[in-house]
Amino acid sequence: MIIDTHAHLSDRRLAGELQHWLQLARQAGVKWIINVGADLASSRLAVEQAARHEGLWAAVGVHPHDAKDWTPAMAAELEELARHPKVCAYGEIGLDYHYDFSPRPVQREVFIEQLRLARALNLPVIIHDREAHQDVLNILRAEGPFPAGGVMHCYSGSAEMVPAYLELGFYISFAGPLTFRNAKKPRLAARQVPMDRLLVETDCPYLSPEPYRGRLNHSARVVHVVERLAEIKEVDFATMAAQTTRNAEQLFGLKGADATEAN
């Protein structure tokens, strides 16, 4: 059994045939999916989908791309959404200096504000960090500690930076790029993460793993990330699936009737 800890099922490429994608995921052994919001509309929809479908949890938050649209009213609505029983995390939030869709000072301000909101809600945080490693780390250090924990999603930092996140109590999550043929950096980083701090995700519909690179991604394909991670850590597939599932349950406090595996 596997948990896809980061999916965007509110994306219109997946939302239209949600049942289909959920069925494929179940057939692939995915027991739970965390459906992550990126702005107010997708956060709302992620919670609605999680409320309607078994096997789905939700996270709400505003991505750095949309930090420029942040308003106090938005904060109030996100806070309300976050109190839904199927919301297990706050995110995704962070900094993205690759696209710079929002001015960097605004990204930082909205990131800090949401970190504080997440802490007030006692929710773990899902962190997006693209080409902003030092600023993300500085902000997390300044705003910590985070008693509810957090995850560096789709980790793209260096192996050298891994210990700094572990020290903050964070988990490190890997996605499709780990499976890419010349993915030396994530491979080296994964070696530095202890087994009990690893998570897996798809970040679908983006970042489809090999052998489906460049195609539409969906939660069933998290299997390929588990496979690759198992190879890197030199354990078998079942061990890696069970360990990353336990880690996700721990961080996100997941439990429920559809938790059928015994471990």
Ligand SMILES: [Zn+2]
């Ligand atoms: Zn992201």
Ligand SMILES: [Zn+2]
């Ligand atoms: Zn994402």
